[in-house]
Amino acid sequence: MQDSRSKPCSCPSLKLREVASMYFTMVAAFLVILVVALQGSAPRESDFPYKVPLDPQGLLELAWNVSYPEQAVHFQLLIRELQFGLLFGMSDRGEFENADLAVLWSDGHNSYFGDAWSDAKGQLHMDSQQDYQLLRARRAPEGLYLLFRRAFSTCDPKDYLIEDGTVHLIYGILEKPVRSLQAINISALRRGLQRVQLLKPNISIPELPGDVKTMEITAPDVVIPSQETTYWCYMAELPAGFPKHHIIMYEPVVTAGNEALVHHMEVFQCAAEFDSFPHYNGPCDSKMKPERLNYCRHVLAAWAMGAQAFYYPEEAGLAFGGPGSSRYLRLEIHYHNPLVFKGRRDSSGIRLYYTATLRPYDAGIMELGLVYTPVMAIPPGEDNFILTGYCTDKCTQLALPAAGIRIFASQLHTHLAGRKVATVLSRDGRERQVVNADGHYSPHFQEIRMLKEVVAVFPGDELITTCTYNTEDRSRATVGGFGILEEMCVNYVHYYPQTQLELCKSAVDPGYLHRYFNLVNRFNDEEICMCPQVSVPQQFYSIPWNTFNRDVLKSLYGFAPISMHCNKSSAVRFPGEWEKQPLPSITERLPEPVPRCPPAPAPQPAAPVPLNLGQLRR
């Protein structure tokens, strides 16, 4: 339907620039010429290393870069079919209420850009301080490019604070002209959210050796099911006699056109105990899936939307192949197809870069957090309930080498009630360093993240993992376990050199939990039966959740001794006494980070930036 376009303008720096953009709909054809005041020097468009589609159709594409010296993000938003504007922004968990928004809108004659915020009812307001700074608007054959800048922290209380970890980006498309910013009815827009890690770590990429080889573990031309959510399972196999290699890098291979559908992908290695695994190519939840595939859980590689290539540190590689290592690999792809496209074919997957020249160290993966057990439970109706898993000094003393280990990457994991996850390193009772933290964690966005700083862990150190849950929509307790409605609290840390320690996790002592059930029973007029022959989940389900029973459960988890799993593999403990262990005591907390508000460049005043409207056509 597009029939007319203007030439891209040349954009002299530090001057006003003109940009024309056109759009025809069935109703109206609309030409916008944007005139924008430049604010400082804008980065070149090639300077955006990170890219993600915002909507399932891929009409909006976001590219960005991160400047740690400036403490700012530059966004480049490509709008393929501009109508009457759009909203782009950030909010705590992707909601459109209490969101921080950059808005481009047109009343059919004039167009404007401004920094806005939405209140608790979703009503838009102009921000008193303009912190989304429009740097350039440029028309290209593929669409309109908007370039703008945003400091991590603005110290405007209406603004979102850009932090490490997940950021929930939101967008909305204006399909009709609007008189003013305030007139935008946010709930009537075509809109959506996209989760990304905005603040990618600024780490140097190790050089690949000359003998590097690649192997693609990709889906064999799969027809993506026409349903919103599919987890696709495909079994691949290493060549017979494939010797030990080091994976030193991997990257996604996404079939062109499917960028908005391939949500995340993982390659798992199967258990070495089994000589062979059946072939399979189908949905992971199919009844036809052979049960043995459940033994393919050792993560080799993981990618999620917005993530880039994953590089191992130059001293280490992930061993695969050779004796004691299964030849069988399972590729799992999460297709997210909310518009229910039919018949899309896909051959996405992961490309492994590996070398036969082994690096000095094998990399390993260790599980921190909570044991998968129902004794760790969350009452219903909690907006902010915290469970904590410990890797104690006693376990690290026994299991780590004197020279310590280096954690370089981390993947946080909970089930559906998880809202925040953090692991902190403590030494001699004093918190020293955050290993990885995500204050906007989503169970729908689990990436392996390179750490900004490698964390050295020595014998005697403690690793404390806290998970924050929301169970406001639940009517009964949520217990720990494998089920999707049960919960986990795990941080898979990637480190080197590999040790025997695979699992360093805890759970409350079951005897103390039993005392809690007894106490609840007696305190609440013995109305409920907390009989010991009943299972732990059943006992949790029968608790009347008044404030006292909630508070005392919190106190119990903060006080009772723990049962430690300090394990070589999930079933084999290191020798030692691991029951009724004292909780690590923390005498000194890390200070809360105080957001800095960078003074330069100064934010713009509280008025929208007018954009000159060129021609209006019907």
Next chain:
Amino acid sequence: MQDSRSKPCSCPSLKLREVASMYFTMVAAFLVILVVALQGSAPRESDFPYKVPLDPQGLLELAWNVSYPEQAVHFQLLIRELQFGLLFGMSDRGEFENADLAVLWSDGHNSYFGDAWSDAKGQLHMDSQQDYQLLRARRAPEGLYLLFRRAFSTCDPKDYLIEDGTVHLIYGILEKPVRSLQAINISALRRGLQRVQLLKPNISIPELPGDVKTMEITAPDVVIPSQETTYWCYMAELPAGFPKHHIIMYEPVVTAGNEALVHHMEVFQCAAEFDSFPHYNGPCDSKMKPERLNYCRHVLAAWAMGAQAFYYPEEAGLAFGGPGSSRYLRLEIHYHNPLVFKGRRDSSGIRLYYTATLRPYDAGIMELGLVYTPVMAIPPGEDNFILTGYCTDKCTQLALPAAGIRIFASQLHTHLAGRKVATVLSRDGRERQVVNADGHYSPHFQEIRMLKEVVAVFPGDELITTCTYNTEDRSRATVGGFGILEEMCVNYVHYYPQTQLELCKSAVDPGYLHRYFNLVNRFNDEEICMCPQVSVPQQFYSIPWNTFNRDVLKSLYGFAPISMHCNKSSAVRFPGEWEKQPLPSITERLPEPVPRCPPAPAPQPAAPVPLNLGQLRR
């Protein structure tokens, strides 16, 4: 030792002014001429309605006024014998660490004034934002007057926030020259603290009627004991047949020269049940004091240092005299004599203004808060433990008139562990209004305070009193009770019209406390005997205070039903069921006040104000 003085200077406004001050010590004679830049218009010196001596010798005298429109305090500090400067400031509880200070210092040649702060070690630093604004320095025969201004809130995180309630003022005297602000060794100074209510309410004073009479209840030329602390008791008597009158105002009568020694004074009326009381004039803790004086506890008037005259609202007066009212009064004076002056004679006391023309309403006093019972206890080692006393809707429904009562004054009361007290009015589960709150409450400074706004309380309203305690210096639990090392949580509210309700207080249900003791017993491996035949204090004393037992006690107090004392007099309850009452539930809290930072006049830059030094003499 002073032998030379310069004339007071004339001070043209908005210009630099010169002030000369001299001081001779055995070592050096020292003349300081101060030149100060004026900042805005300074109030006249007659404009300081409030006055308090800072030190026990009365060398430093502070006068001040409060401007609510400007949200600022003007201080006028009289320094009678200036040496090499002084510190004046405010801190949370009168400590010299983490304090906010105005400092006048001299290196022997030049003198400076600046806004400073002390860190956690007591080291002084110049403030990055100068919020103590020096307005004038003036030499008079009696000493040097410094006039400066301070906004209630400066939004400088190093500054003290001036709030309602008690403010701990601190001072320190520089007896030697110092090279710089940083060189001041705060711990080596002669220094002290003085508590005042800085933000006096801005209420209009009712006119006194023509027939007003006065009566002085004063000590009969007492010799102040030469010890730091004395509570002096003196019995006075109304004339036989003295009919009912209304006290409509009272004010302190302080013997000239003893202003720094008379800390607080109260007049109590004795119980009407006894026909007569013995005369007495002596220390309140003397073995010779007749026991019957313990029945003289009904407060008629109370004054503390820094307080002014107390006026009843024009519709009400405090009844005294007439049938059913004792003729006997007890005056209690707290002499604070840290320098142990000997032989000082004192005839201080309180002057009552009363009228025979009764006002429309009798005023009454009602006790809110906690019952005096050991069931309400504070574990040892707590820095911030909160106990809450309730006056429930059920009690106010029964005992208050339909037109409600008006609370116009309040006296907060705890024993030595009390740190904060607040009473909040709640209606239909929603907090509506703070009745009285003191975030820097000190048990050593208990005034009757006029409220800024009269609070109307209607049948069905709830009055919730919270007290915050610090027991960090104690090794065993602090239980509720009358003893000085036991605790209270009381707000004596002064209101009209008088009702039969004298006491509206609560305590946790003893049955639930018993369950708590049982629970502690079972949970802690039954190591301790929590036998029911043991007294409640003994049971509290034997609890091992781990985090669990502490947390669960807090949870108990926040959950368990209460026993209400909804009493006509301390022993007679209103008819009704008052045991096992549900805790009032609060669905909406009052928002935390957000400090405003007044923009004008702008704070000065972060540099000391130099003061021209005139002559230096030996």
